[in-house]
Amino acid sequence: MADSFDFSPGAQVPLSGGAGQTAATQALASVAYRDSPLADISKADSESAASEIKKPKLSLFEPNLGEAFARAVQVRMLGGGRKALIPSFGIEPQIVVEHCLSATRVRKQRDAKLTAVMVLFGLLFLPGVLLWLGSFQLKKMLAKSEGKGVSALGGVLLAALAGVALFFMIKLPFDGFWPIYVRAMIVLPVVGWWWAKQICETTAVAMRSAWSGLLDGGGVAAKIPEAVPQDPNHTSAETLRQNLAKVSAEQRSNVVFYAGPKGILGMGTRWGSWQLAEELRPAQEGTEIHPFRSWDVIRVIHDRLRLLERSPLHTGGFQQPPSVRHWIVVPVGEKAKAVSHPDGTDVESYQVRGHEIERICNEQQFGSGNRHYLGVQFVLWDGQLVITLMITVTVLHETLRIEVTGHALGPVNSLFTAGPSPRTKTVSKVVKFWETKxxxxxxxxPGEVVRLAARAPLTWFPPLLDFLGGKLTLPEPFGLRHVWADKPWRHRFMADDALRAATPVLRTVHSAAMSVLRENGVDTERFDNRSLALSGVIQSVEPKKADEYNA
Incomplete structure (x- = not known):
């Protein structure tokens, strides 16, 4: 099914677009450039999904947040045999993946230089390098111990090693090869460290510039020339380009997954539900209702909802037209660790075809199987708030039921919107000791230089580096947006927007449905009364946990 996607035209890397979806996209993309501790990602996990951090065998090889995030996202979204992705509403996941590739490329360029330094100063003077690395590893282990005395011991031991090395250098004779080699073995790794520090500092400035530039909306471009094939035989670039195109194709899928109390994955939990259900009776006695199907009602509702941005008053209103789409909702278990897209002749490029959507709408209304919903989606606050209202129409025996449910996906966690902070130290002035500077x-x-230099030669063997340094495992089922989304109800304006959107949508749905019923000779008196009652109820709408039924 996915392999049938048409990847033409040729070698192109899609550009970031999507007006109104930049803030959330760039906030997530900025993580790839960060140098924060990996443990920070745990602060951003949502209640229903948590990342897993595999502890390192040697803490000297432990990755930071940017390194682990970029690696995990690339493997999960571009790796061979990957599982299906959850749609990421409000962002463009391909842009995030491209920035992960771009950040990895910058790090590889840095690591190539660090590897050259390690070869020059490491292989030739390996005993000295191992001695220094062992000292830094011991210092890191002691630094994680509880108590200031134990953590300070590492610094004391490192200073003692430097003192002992200096003592032996002075006492050694100055003639012969081995005395000179021992001195070089102690000194030259320090020279290599200083050189490596300049390389690391230059890269850190560039990475932090990209980090802050993305959060400021500066339009930092992801540079991934390895995704552009240079000739017909450049298979690795062509494969990468196709995998990036698959991410976008899967994002455009019209299939979503319902996971019980977790709601529709990617859309957020269901916070409100309104039903209009009445008996179908002919408008005049002695006559019959003209036959019609659920699809006939849904089609008219769809056309009316596309006119939502029009208003008799020029007061702003829906400045961004909502997206109105037909969705196929696939039920999965609450604790499901993977999902799969429907396949077969009725599916093309992750999208269920129109005739199959119509069939599901008319026939699969009771019992097992996928269900059809008509969705109205508002992407607001630069992608930080996604409001989705889902409409379904069912006819069982002589009862027509129209249901509208509200889903809201809040902003990405504040961890992703935090910019880089400079490293500073506040000390007291020498003379005016009551003042500080x-x-x-x-x-x-210094310890970071050692960590980066030690990791550099192993970056060409990612599985080995994952084994030694640990890695980040993303929560499943995975989607870039919903696993790190906060609830919108803590932000007053976002909550107001979610509650306000429900009223016009509900009334438009009811108005469209009534017109279909009248055209087909249905008595709408009871439907009108019920609709008026719902209009009164929705005046005081408030968020609830509609997916958690109290038995």
């Missing part, structure tokens, strides 16, 4: 520190501290 702040010094700007280098972005890369």
């Amino acid at each position: 702040t010094h700007n520190l280098p972005l890369i501290h």
Whole structure:
């Protein structure tokens, strides 16, 4: 099914677009450039999905947040044999993946230089390098211990090693090869460290510039020339380009997954539900109702909803027209770890064809199977708020039921919108000791240089680096947006927007349905009364946990 997607035209890397979806997209993309601790990702996990951090065998090889995030996203979304993705409403996932590739490319360029430094100063003077690396590893292990005394011991041991090395260098004779080699073994790794520090500092400045540029909306471009084939035999680039196109194709799918109390994955939990259900009776006694189907009602509702942005008053209203789409909702278990898209002749490029949508709408209304919903989706606050109202029409025996449910997906966690902060140190002045002054520190501290230099040669063997340094495992079923989304109800204006959108949608749905009923000779008196009652109820609408039934 997915392999039938048409990837033409040729070698193109899609550009970021999607007006109104930039803030959330760039906030998630900025994570790929960050140098924060990996443990920070746990603060952003939602209640229903949590990332898993595999602990390192050697903490010296442990990745930071940007390294682990970029690696995990690339493997999950571009890797061979990957599982189906959950749609990421409010963002463009391909742009996030492209920035992960771009950040990885910058790190590989840095690691190539660091590897050259390690070969020059490491292989030739391996005993000294191992001695220094062992000291830094011991310092990191002691630094994680509880108590200031134990954590400070690492620094004392490192200083003691430097003192012992200096003592032996002075006491050694100055003639012969081995005394000179021992001195070089102690000194030259420090020279290599200083050189590596300059390389790391330059890259850190560039990465932080991209980080802050994305959050400021500066339009930082993702540079991934490896995704553009240079000739017909450049298979790796062509494969990468096709995998990126698959991410976008899957994002455009009209299939979503319902996971019980978790709601529709990617849309958020169901916070409100309104039903209009009445008996179908002919408008005049002695006559019969003209035959019609659920699809006939849905089609008219669809056409009316597309006119929502029109208003008799020029007061702003829906400044961004909502997206009105037909959805196929696939039920999955609450604790399902994977989902799969429907396949077969009725599916093309992850999208269920129109005739199959119509069949499901008319026939699959009771019992097992997929269900049809008509969705009205508002993407607001630069992609930080996604409001979705789902409409379904069912006819069982002589009863017509029209149901409208509200779903809301809140902003991405504040962790992703936090910009880089400079490394500073505040000290007291020498003379005016009651006053303080702040010094700007280098972005890369000594221990970080050692960590990056130790990891550099292993970046060409990612599985080995994952084994030694640990890795980030993303929650399943995975979608870039919903696993790190907060609830919108803590933001007053976002909550107001979600509640306000329900009223015009509900009334438009009812108005469209009534017109179909009248045209087909149905008595609408009871439907009108019920619709008026719902209009009164929705005046005081408030969010509830509609997917959690109290037995």
